[in-house]
Amino acid sequence: MPETITDLRLKDNSTETAAVGVQQASMQQALNRALDEILAENPKAVIFGEDCGRLGGVFRITDGLQAKHGEARVFDTPLAESGILGMSVGLAMAGFHPIPEVQFDGFAYPAINQIVCQIARMNYRSRGTLPMPITLRVPSFGGIRAPEHHGESLEALFAHVPGLKVVSPSTPHDAYHLLKYAATRPDPVIFMEPKSRYWQKGPVDVTNPTPGTAAHVDGGGLTGARVAREGRHLTLIAWGAMVSRCLQVAELAAEDGIDVEVLDLRWLKPIDAEALARSVGKTRRAVVVHEAPLTSGLGAEVAQLITQSCFATLKAPVERVTGFDVPYPSGDLEDEHIPNINRILFGIQRVLEYRRG
Amino acid sequence: MTPKSVLAAVDDDAAPLTHHQLRELYTLMAAVRHLDTSAVAWQRQGIIPGYAPGLGQEAAQVGSGYAVDRTRDFVFPTYREMGVARAMGLDMVGYMATHKATWHGGMYNPLESRFAPIQAVVAGSVLHAVGWAHGQTLAGNAEGDLGVAMTYFGDGASSQGDVHEAMNFAAVMKAPVVFFIQNNGWAISVPTERQVAGGSVAARAAGYGIPSLQVDGNDVVAVFEATRSAFAHCRAGNGPVVIEAMTYRRGPHSTADDPGRYRTLEEERLDAGEDPLERFKQRLLTDGVADEAFFADAQRLAAEEEEAVRAGIADLGPRPGAEMFSLVFQEPTPALQSQATAWREESEHA
Ligand SMILES: Cc1ncc(C[n+]2csc(CCOP(=O)(O)OP(=O)(O)O)c2C)c(N)n1
Numbered sequence: 042m043p044e045t046i047t048d049l050r051l052k053d054n055s056t057e058t059a060a061v062g063v064q065q066a067s068m069q070q071a072l073n074r075a076l077d078e079i080l081a082e083n084p085k086a087v088i089f090g091e092d093c094g095r096l097g098g099v100f101r102i103t104d105g106l107q108a109k110h111g112e113a114r115v116f117d118t119p120l121a122e123s124g125i126l127g128m129s130v131g132l133a134m135a136g137f138h139p140i141p142e143v144q145f146d147g148f149a150y151p152a153i154n155q156i157v158c159q160i161a162r163m164n165y166r167s168r169g170t171l172p173m174p175i176t177l178r179v180p181s182f183g184g185i186r187a188p189e190h191h192g193e194s195l196e197a198l199f200a201h202v203p204g205l206k207v208v209s210p211s212t213p214h215d216a217y218h219l220l221k222y223a224a225t226r227p228d229p230v231i232f233m234e235p236k237s238r239y240w241q242k243g244p245v246d247v248t249n250p251t252p253g254t255a256a257h258v259d260g261g262g263l264t265g266a267r268v269a270r271e272g273r274h275l276t277l278i279a280w281g282a283m284v285s286r287c288l289q290v291a292e293l294a295a296e297d298g299i300d301v302e303v304l305d306l307r308w309l310k311p312i313d314a315e316a317l318a319r320s321v322g323k324t325r326r327a328v329v330v331h332e333a334p335l336t337s338g339l340g341a342e343v344a345q346l347i348t349q350s351c352f353a354t355l356k357a358p359v360e361r362v363t364g365f366d367v368p369y370p371s372g373d374l375e376d377e378h379i380p381n382i383n384r385i386l387f388g389i390q391r392v393l394e395y396r397r398g
Numbered sequence: 399m400t401p402k403s404v405l406a407a408v409d410d411d412a413a414p415l416t417h418h419q420l421r422e423l424y425t426l427m428a429a430v431r432h433l434d435t436s437a438v439a440w441q442r443q444g445i446i447p448g449y450a451p452g453l454g455q456e457a458a459q460v461g462s463g464y465a466v467d468r469t470r471d472f473v474f475p476t477y478r479e480m481g482v483a484r485a486m487g488l489d490m491v492g493y494m495a496t497h498k499a500t501w502h503g504g505m506y507n508p509l510e511s512r513f514a515p516i517q518a519v520v521a522g523s524v525l526h527a528v529g530w531a532h533g534q535t536l537a538g539n540a541e542g543d544l545g546v547a548m549t550y551f552g553d554g555a556s557s558q559g560d561v562h563e564a565m566n567f568a569a570v571m572k573a574p575v576v577f578f579i580q581n582n583g584w585a586i587s588v589p590t591e592r593q594v595a596g597g598s599v600a601a602r603a604a605g606y607g608i609p610s611l612q613v614d615g616n617d618v619v620a621v622f623e624a625t626r627s628a629f630a631h632c633r634a635g636n637g638p639v640v641i642e643a644m645t646y647r648r649g650p651h652s653t654a655d656d657p658g659r660y661r662t663l664e665e666e667r668l669d670a671g672e673d674p675l676e677r678f679k680q681r682l683l684t685d686g687v688a689d690e691a692f693f694a695d696a697q698r699l700a701a702e703e704e705e706a707v708r709a710g711i712a713d714l715g716p717r718p719g720a721e722m723f724s725l726v727f728q729e730p731t732p733a734l735q736s737q738a739t740a741w742r743e744e745s746e747h748a
Binding site for chain 1: 472474501502503505507508509514515517519522523524525526527528529530531532533534536537547559560563564566567570721725726727728729731732733734
C-alpha cells in the first residue's frame with residue numbers, strides 16, 4: 042500500500058508535493074493542490090477573481106496560493122464579473138493561461154456577454170490564431186442553504202454555447218485530475234465545482250488519474266464519463282453533487298434486488314455518448330438526474346443521445362428526475378427542489394414498471 | 399481645441415513631426431478617404447453586403463494608429479477602424495473580408511498585425527485591452543519598455559458597463575492602456591448629449607483617477623501628438639490614459655442607415671466643421687511641406703490601392719464549409735466532428 046496522509050492542505054512556505062499514492066482529502070484540498078501544482082508547472086498560469094488572493098477565496102480553494110506564488114500569479118480583482126472574464130480574453134491573447142474564478146454560479150450571469158460573445162468565439166473569429174486557454178472555475182449547484190443566486194445550475198446554458206466546454210467533478214480525486222487536465226487545454230473550459238461537496242473527503246490518487254482503469258473506461262481517462270458503480274438493471278446518469286446521491290440510491294435499490302449502474306458524466310460538453318451507449322446498451326433502462334430545471338435541461342440532451350444509440354433495445358423511455366422549472370428556492374425549500382432519494386427511487390420505479398401501450 | 403497637458407512629462411524627447419512624416423500622414427488619410435468612400439460605393443454596387451463608413455474620422459484614426467509601435471503594442475478595434483488598420487499597415491483585403499461577409503473577424507492575422515479581430519459588441523473588446531495590458535505588466539517588461547494596448551470605442555459604447563469596469567480595472571492595476579474614444583457626435587441616431595451624461599467621456603476618467611485629454615479629432619497632428627504622449631505615459635508604467643477625440647461622423651452610421659430620419663443635411667454640414675483632409679492639405683500647402691504635385695500623386699496612389707483592394711475582395715471566394723467546423727475549437731468535440739462528417743456527406747449528395 043502506498044503511504045497515506047490524511048491532510049493535503051498546503052503549507053504556505055512548503056514547495057514539497059505530498060507523498061505519492063492514495064490520500065484522503067476533501068474536494069477543497071484537492072482543488073487547492075491542483076491549482077498549486079498548475080502554478081508551479083506552468084509559468085503562464087494566472088489565478089484571479091474576487092477575494093481569491095489574500096483571503097484564498099470565500100471557499101478557500103485558492104488558500105495560500107498568493108503567499109506561495111506571489112501577487113502577480115494570484116491576484117484580487119475589483120468586484121466586476123464582466124471585467125474578470127473580459128480581462129481573461131486579453132490575458133489569453135498575451136499568452137497567459139487564465140484561471141479566473143467567479144465567486145458563485147449566479148454571478149456568472151453579469152459576465153455572460155464576455156463568456157458567450159468573446160471567450161467562446163475568439164478562436165473561431167481569429168481563425169484559430171487566438172486560442173482561449175481559459176479555465177473558468179464556477180462554484181456551482183445548490184445544497185448549502187445559500188442566499189439567492191448562490192445555487193444555480195448553469196450547465197445547459199454553457200453547454201449550449203458553441204466554443205465552450207463544460208466539466209463537473211463529483212469526487213476529490215476527479216476534482217484534482219480534471220482541473221489539472223482542464224487547465225492544460227487550449228480551449229475554454231467551464232469548470233463547475235459542486236460546492237456542497239467541497240468539504241467531503243475521499244481518496245485522491247495524485248499519481249494515477251484513472252485508478253483501477255478497466256475496459257469500461259477505455260478511451261475515458263479524463264476525457265469522458267466514469268462508471269461510478271456497475272450494475273445490470275438500470276443506469277442512473279448524473280454529475281456533480283448528484284453522483285453521490287445516486288450512489289446512495291443504488292445501495293437502497295440493491296436491498297430490493299435492483300442492480301443499479303451509476304454513470305458519472307463528468308463532461309457536460311462534450312458528452313461521452315459512447316459511455317452512455319455502453320452503459321444503457323447493457324442495462325437497457327436509464328434515468329437522468331440533475332439539479333437544474335427540467336425544461337431544456339441537459340437531461341433532454343442525454344435522453345436523446347441514448348435514444349439514438351439504444352432505441353431498439355430500450356425497455357422504457359428515458360426518465361428524468363430534476364429540479365423544477367422554478368427560480369432556485371431559498372434554503373427551506375431547496376430539499377424539495379433538488380432531486381432527493383425518494384424522487385429518484387420513483388424515477389427508477391417508473392422505468393422498471395413501464396409497459397408498452 | 400488644444401489638448402490639456404495632463405500627462406507626466408515622459409515624452410520630452412518627442413520631436414516635432416518631420417516633413418516626411420507629415421506627408422506620410424496625408425498619404426495615409428488620402429488612402430483611407432478613398433478606400434472608405436469606395437467601400438460605400440461597392441456596397442451600392444453589390445460587391446459587399448455592408449460597411450461602416452468612417453467619413454470625417456480619418457484624422458482621428460490615422461493620427462492615433464500612426465502612433466502605434468507594431469513591434470510591441472496591440473490595438474483592440476471595433477467595427478469602424480478601417481483608418482487605424484490602414485495606418486498600421488494591415489492587409490486591407492483581409493480587413494475588408496469582414497465586410498464582404500467572408501469571415502466575421504476579418505482574414506488578417508491578429509498576432510502579426512497587432513490588430514485584434516473585428517467584433518461587433520460595442521465595448522466588448524475594451525476589457526480585452528485591459529487584460530492584454532496587464533499581461534505586459536505581469537510579463538515583467540521593464541518600465542519604459544511596456545507594450546501598450548489601445549482600445550477604440552465610441553461615445554455610444556461608453557454607456558456600456560464594460561467601459562466602466564475596464565477603466566476601473568486599468569486604474570487599479572495601473573495597466574498600460576490607452577482608451578481612445580472617437581466621439582463622432584452620434585451613436586446611430588442618438589446624439590452625444592442624449593448619450594453621455596456629464597458632458598464628455600473624458601470627464602469620466604477623473605472618477606477613476608485616470609489622466610484624460612480631449613483632442614481636436616479633426617486635426618491629425620494633434621491626435622498623433624496626444625496619442626504619442628499617452629503611449630509614452632503608459633509605457634513608462636504610469637497606468638492608463640483616456641483620450642477623447644472630438645470628431646464628426648459625416649453620412650450614415652452604416653450602409654443600412656438613413657440619417658435623414660434624425661438630422662438634416664444642413665445640420666450635418668454645420669455640425670461637421672472643417673473636413674479633416676482638406677484642412678490638413680491647406681496646412682501642408684501653407685507650411686510649404688507639400689505641393690499640388692504631391693497631392694495629385696497621393697490621390698493617384700489612393701486610387702491604385704483601391705483598385706487592388708477591390709480586385710482582392712472580388713477574388714475572395716466563399717470559405718470552405720469545413721472551416722465552420724474546424725475553427726471552433728483547438729480540440730474539436732466528437733459531436734462537432736460527426737456534424738462535420740454528416741454535413742460533408744449530405745452536401746455532397748445535394
Ligand atoms: C452591445 C451592443 N448593443 C447594440 C449594438 C448595435 N449598435 C451597433 S453600433 C451602435 C452605436 C454605437 O455608437 P458609438 O459607440 O458612438 O460608435 P459609432 O458607431 O458612432 O462609431 C449600436 C447601438 C451593438 N453593436 N452592440
